[in-house]
Amino acid sequence: MEQHTLDIEKQVTLLMRGTEYGDEQLKEAMRIELRQRLIEAQAEGRPLRVYCGYDPTATDLHLGHTITMQKLRQFQDLGHHVIFLIGDYTALVGDPSDKNKARPILSHEQVLENAKTFAEQAFRVLDPEKTEIRYNSEWLGKLTLVDLIYLGQNFTVQQFLARENFAKRIKEGSPIFLHETFYPLLQGYDAVMLKADVQVGGSDQLFNIIVAGRKLQEVFGQKPLVGILVDILPGTDGVQRMSKTTGNIVPIFTTSEDMYGKLMSIPDFAMGKYFRLSTRLTSEEISALEAGLAAGKIHPRDAKMRLAREIVSIFYGSEAAEAAEAAFVQIFQRKDVPEEMDVYQVQPGQSILDVLVDSGMVDSRSAGRRMIQQNGVRLNGETLDDPNAPFPGEGILQVGKRHFRRIIISKE
């Protein structure tokens, strides 16, 4: 018995690590509830039911999503039951939490298309053997109007208006569509249908999880879930939250080299958050690193390379991470060329511009001309300056900093 409580204490410490509630009291309350729930479940001889929902509003899952996924993984590794919920119906509504404006309307077909590879992407972090995949259309699709009315009776308009993002939109005079207010109800209903003990989410999910989810579970006679809220990862710009629409994502499905490079492009000031949220380094190690940086003992470039290496190795293993680093050093630090690149075969009579466009290295002839004018096109290191000249010969064609093709001349 003594031994078990100790185990639980360790679990609580691990599971609460990296959480962010924006309010110490709430955090403490959740810590206590988590401990209690673990004790109860253990007494009942069952694992906790833990879930996090992901809305397929776009095709790519990205590093930002993996913060909650890593938290799910922790639960999984501790033997708890994890549900990866695909929000194919909530995606139709669009979560107003993280937005300063309404989401564009998607059709259910588009959403399902987006969701196609969600699970596959998630398994880069989660254990496929231990993960239950669900779609919330399963129960949201069956909700009747009466059900919805009943759900709505538990919330007031004032609760919604008080939320920062809605208040902001009201102040700006930008629209808030009625259906957006359904979002928390639907997410809360997910929690009810899943009989969740724990819900993991970003700290922007506070209302949806702590207010809506817990409230509705109580209404349905369930014990309100424990919310595990994690901090939000900024995108590659270092400021705005990572999101596909902002265009600042590090996608999960990409090459190790690309992931490494994207991580190297984050601003120096964002390194701390990335280390804390996306790597396995302990907070002591990170603090030491930051102290070194502040004292000028550690080069920011080296710290960022460490960051990139750490994260890439989580997804691709340490060998691939080292290879990606080597490629990065080769291309960007030594300004050398990569080991591997696509091959393009030049046809007789093609001009330089023809090759740029036809090989897909530029989007249009105008863009190609611009690129040449700006000295962005090189063949074997020699800058090419006449778009209309016949393509001069074989070798390595480079456009901008990071686009390469091996050019061969067709024998004819």
Next chain:
RNA sequence: GGGCAGGUACCGAAGUGGACAAACGGGGCUGACUGUAAAUCAGCUGGCAGACGCCUUCGGCGGUUCGAAUCCGUCCCUGCCCA
């Protein structure tokens, strides 16, 4: 349903008959520099041709005009106020 204000490029936002492919800012791209694809500085940022020029784009459609993002009609959408 009525009154008022709006709908401009990837985003924000000027422009209110010709000099508008459309100021400015952000984003993106290129170059220089560097400590890195950070920061900073400079340039570029609809397409075709690249010399003149031509084509598509300012919510949709239709008009007025030699000429419309700009004026008129109509429709759609948003905010505020009223009901």
